[in-house]
Amino acid sequence: MNNHDREHNNDEVLIGRVAANEANAIEWSRFESQAAEHPGSWEELARTLRDELQMRSALEDALQGVDQVEIPSEAFDQPLAMITTRKNGAWWSGWALAAMVALAWGGMSVFMPGNGVDTVKSQNGVVQVPTAEHNGETTLAAFSPEQAYRDYVRVGTEQGRVIEELPMVMIDARPIQTGSGDPPLYEVYYVRQLLERTRVNTAFEMNRDDLGRQVPVKIDFASLQTESDL
Amino acid sequence: MDHHAWPGDSADQPASISDEQIVRLWRANRRWVAAVIHAHKPSDVDLEDIMQDVAMKLVRNIHTLGDPEAIRPWLRTVAVNTARSAGRKTRSKMKAHASIEHEQSPDRCGHLGQTIDQPGLSRVIEDSRSRGRRALELANSLPAHYREPLLLSLRGMTQKQIGEAMGIPVTTIETRLIRARQMVRRELLAEEQNVTAGGRPGVNAEYVGLQP
Numbered sequence: 001m002n003n004h005d006r007e008h009n010n011d012e013v014l015i016g017r018v019a020a021n022e023a024n025a026i027e028w029s030r031f032e033s034q035a036a037e038h039p040g041s042w043e044e045l046a047r048t049l050r051d052e053l054q055m056r057s058a059l060e061d062a063l064q065g066v067d068q069v070e071i072p073s074e075a076f077d078q079p080l081a082m083i084t085t086r087k088n089g090a091w092w093s094g095w096a097l098a099a100m101v102a103l104a105w106g107g108m109s110v111f112m113p114g115n116g117v118d119t120v121k122s123q124n125g126v127v128q129v130p131t132a133e134h135n136g137e138t139t140l141a142a143f144s145p146e147q148a149y150r151d152y153v154r155v156g157t158e159q160g161r162v163i164e165e166l167p168m169v170m171i172d173a174r175p176i177q178t179g180s181g182d183p184p185l186y187e188v189y190y191v192r193q194l195l196e197r198t199r200v201n202t203a204f205e206m207n208r209d210d211l212g213r214q215v216p217v218k219i220d221f222a223s224l225q226t227e228s229d230l
Numbered sequence: 231m232d233h234h235a236w237p238g239d240s241a242d243q244p245a246s247i248s249d250e251q252i253v254r255l256w257r258a259n260r261r262w263v264a265a266v267i268h269a270h271k272p273s274d275v276d277l278e279d280i281m282q283d284v285a286m287k288l289v290r291n292i293h294t295l296g297d298p299e300a301i302r303p304w305l306r307t308v309a310v311n312t313a314r315s316a317g318r319k320t321r322s323k324m325k326a327h328a329s330i331e332h333e334q335s336p337d338r339c340g341h342l343g344q345t346i347d348q349p350g351l352s353r354v355i356e357d358s359r360s361r362g363r364r365a366l367e368l369a370n371s372l373p374a375h376y377r378e379p380l381l382l383s384l385r386g387m388t389q390k391q392i393g394e395a396m397g398i399p400v401t402t403i404e405t406r407l408i409r410a411r412q413m414v415r416r417e418l419l420a421e422e423q424n425v426t427a428g429g430r431p432g433v434n435a436e437y438v439g440l441q442p
Contacts, residue, residue: 054362
């Protein structure tokens with residue numbers, strides 16, 4: 001890029017900032033000095049402003065109504081496990097929908113992120129895990145499985161791998177004997193589900209051969225339906 | 231549950247965010263989130279449906295956000311991923327606002343439906359709105375890394391805010407905005423010149439789509 005091109009770009013940057021109403025007093029002063037030498041600058045500014053305002057108005061029309069979209073009330077009424085996100089029918093409707101049971105175990109500390117635990121940080125896509133030295137060995141510092149799971153979801157979402165956390169499915173619940181006067185306690189078995197995305201060249205599914213043995217079978221993507229619920 | 235655990239700075243007592251705070255957070259950010267969704271969603275998917283999905287994910291996952299200052303880039307990522315993965319079978323509700331304007335008689339002024347005694351003025355207004363719509367169509371056809379910052383800028387975000395949300399330096403945002411506006415204007419001028427010359431709008435051998 002030569003000096004003329006660089007200067008031209010600087011002029012455009014200045015006009016762009018003025019048109020976007022981001023220019024400060026110094027930049028306005030520079031623009032006026034520039035316009036004194038290049039009278040066409042005012043016309044250029046007027047055209048840029050016109051384009052900006054016309055597009056802005058058209059975008060306001062296109063996005064009409066979205067400024068009134070509120071968080072659905074059921075998002076706060078239901079436990080984390082029961083939030084569904086698709087108004088037009090969940091992709092999992094059918095086999096899993098029948099098995100879903102309302103789970104309400106809020107307030108049980110065992111499921112909450114542990115106190116005194118540093119949040120696992122994600123840097124450049126690499127999860128920095130806190131470590132500790134013990135007897136000359138480096139080990140993972142103690143942090144709760146819930147925290148690890150939440151960090152996995154967060155980092156996965158940031159990287160585009162995790163699409164959605166699906167409702168938990170309760171498999172079993174058993175009462176636990178507590179002392180007299182204590183509130184009832186239940187041991188709950190449940191399945192967590194994450195909708196994730198990745199790119200593969202090949203994939204296999206487990207199937208059974210003629211002898212009933214489980215064998216991996218290559219998936220023929222081309223034979224899958226062209227329109228899926230996803 | 232009124233409070234969602236938000237890993238805070240204090241190891242002894244993690245900060246929490248209330249439902250009311252989440253609602254305020256959503257209302258403060260939904261305007262530009264809509265522009266991000268618009269920039270990345272399939273054309274046949276309803277924008278408001280995706281907005282609701284993103285709002286739900288905000289409630290569900292806000293507590294996983296370790297640094298409250300990172301809300302903007304985090305929310306943008308959620309919006310982009312949600313928009314891109316929106317169901318192909320979902321059909322959008324056609325918004326008839328633009329088509330209604332086209333059906334109005336030349337003597338009427340836009341959405342107010344009032345008769346203007348100055349047909350020249352109403353024509354200017356209609357031409358301006360039509361040009362704006364066409365400019366937006368062209369903006370929507372830009373590559374995503376130009377389209378998104380342009381739409382966010384039109385939505386009122388500063389270049390610094392756009393850079394923060396997209397994780398890109400402000401100088402890069404400046405450059406992309408300039409190029410985006412240049413491409414849109416270049417195509418608009420070409421179409422207008424074609425119309426003036428008697429050609430069909432949008433047909434120009436030099437401009438086959440918008441090229442960076």
